[in-house]
Amino acid sequence: MVTQSTVILGTGSYTPERILTNEELSKMVETSDEWIRTRSGIKERRIAAPGESTSDMAVHAARAALTDAGLLASDIDLLVVATITPDLPLPAAACIIQHKLGMRTNAACFDINAACSGFIYGIDTACAMLTSGRYHKALVIGAEKLSAIVDWKERTTCVLFGDGAGAVVIGCSDQPNIGLIGSRLGAYGESVDLLCIPKGGSDSPATPESIAAGDHFMRMKGKEVFKLAVRAMDEAARDILEQYSLHADQISLVIPHQANLRIIEAISKYLELPMDRFFVNVDRYGNTSAASVPIALDEARKSGRIKPGDITLLVAFGAGLTYGSALIRW
Ligand SMILES: CC(C)(COP(=O)(O)OP(=O)(O)OC[C@H]1O[C@@H](n2cnc3c(N)ncnc32)[C@H](O)[C@@H]1OP(=O)(O)O)[C@@H](O)C(=O)NCCC(=O)NCCS
Structure with a gap:
């Protein structure tokens, strides 16, 4: 089969049962x-x-995506996991997830660290590998346990983050102009x-x-991140629309x-x-980094917010500071 397009065959997500409310945090x-x-x-x-x-959360999301796609873990020959909170510093979370899912051993498995843009980096990488013709079915997961790297004594960060996982199964199609139309990735390494x-x-x-000082936890200059986030997401969205001659409408x-809802409102x-063209669930989950876009x-x-023929725009930014956008036609 000539691969014309890479299409999303199924999606899944998982969030832990335990809800931490703002009242409890206060x-x-x-x-x-x-x-x-x-x-x-965020509420x-x-x-x-x-x-x-x-990896446990990732496995829940992956199983849901596989079921949605009508596929088995053994059908997957490419596993890409976007995360900044792998179970261990070494090896990749992807290898732990591969084993827990019971995937075959001749599947390529690796992690991507592009923070909150990681899922968009992940689908772009997987689609390029599928288009090469050397892989056939990809599982791309964004999964995070940010509660493990948040300093729970630091009010400027701990109120913003949460845990969860989302996943998609991607395959090839000989139909042109559907699925991942294109993407735009970048970073402000300075x-x-x-x-x-x-x-x-x-x-x-x-x-x-360093541990006594809490320097093994996430540290953030919130105001500066806010400004750069709005700029990066706006540019990433505009660039990709222009590249594919599309109007925002x-x-x-x-x-x-x-x-942050205010960042989304600024992009809108x-x-x-x-705003009714933007999917929002930050009120229920906070920022789940690489899991945020696939859960949403x-x-x-x-x-039912996505119908056949619709064009969806994914857009993200994260530590690095990385950014990414992607267009999907359903
Ligand atoms: C962090 C953020 C919510 C703060 O909002 P803000 O509008 O910049 O904050 P404000 O200027 O209104 O408030 C800052 C003040 O609130 C205080 N403050 C910080 N966290 C607080 C909290 N959880 N509760 C109460 N007060 C808090 C600060 O100490 C500061 O006090 P000061 O003015 O006396 O120094 C906002 O900057 C943000 O969302 N930044 C982007 C963060 C982000 O998205 N990171 C992830 C990137 S992937």
């Missing part, structure tokens, strides 16, 4: 439901159960320090002092990274596209 750090809601739009987030790992885990990498391995639904204003995509599909 008993843990000096904050309030009102502050969190007005600054971010609650999900937190993994004790012992529940990133802004690494705006959102990072300062210590614990090979450049400065963890020490008792032709987009039926935008699935933005769910970091800049693109002159009303799955919920949008399953709630």
Whole structure:
């Protein structure tokens, strides 16, 4: 078969049962439901159960996506996992997930670290590998246990993040102009320090002092990230629309990274596209990094917000600062 297109065959998502509300958080750090809601739009987030790992959540989402696609784990020959919170620093979460899913051993398995843009980087990579003709069925997962890298004493970050996983199965089609139309990826590497885990990498391995200082947790300069996020997402959306000669009005639904409702509202204003064309679930899950776009995509599909023929725009930004956009025709 001549591969003309790469198409999404199924989607799935999983979020842990435990709900952590703003009210509960306000008993843990000096904050309030009102502050969190007005600054971010977040009302609650999900937190993994004790012992529940990133790979466990990924496996739930992957099974749901495989069922939706009518495929078995053994049909997959390419597994791409977007995550900044793998179960272990080494090896890749993909290998742990491969084993838990019972996938075959001659499947390519690797992780992508592009933070909150990771899922868009993941689908772009998988689609390029499928189009090469050397792979046939890909599973792309975004999964995060951010509760493990958040400093629960630091109110400026801990109120924003949550745990979860989302997945898609991608295959090939000989039909032209459907599925992943194209994507636009990039990064502002000069802004690494705006959102990072300062210590614990090979450049400065963890020490008792760095751990006491909490430098193994995520640190963020929120205001600067906010400004760059709006710029990056607006540019990534505009660039891809221009590249494929589309007007924003032709987009039926935008699935933005769910970091902050105010960021999504700013993109809506800049693109002159009303908020009802944006899928929003940040109120229920907070920012789940690489899991955010695939969870939203799955919920949008399953709630009937995506119909055959629709064009969906995915757009995200994250630590790095990375950004990415992708157009999908259904
Ligand atoms: C973090 C963020 C919500 C803060 O919103 P903001 O409008 O910049 O914040 P404001 O200027 O209104 O408030 C800052 C003040 O609130 C305080 N504050 C911070 N976190 C708080 C909290 N959880 N509860 C109450 N007060 C808080 C700060 O200490 C600061 O106080 P100061 O003015 O006395 O120094 C916002 O900048 C943001 O969302 N940034 C992007 C973050 C992001 O998306 N990161 C992920 C990228 S993938």
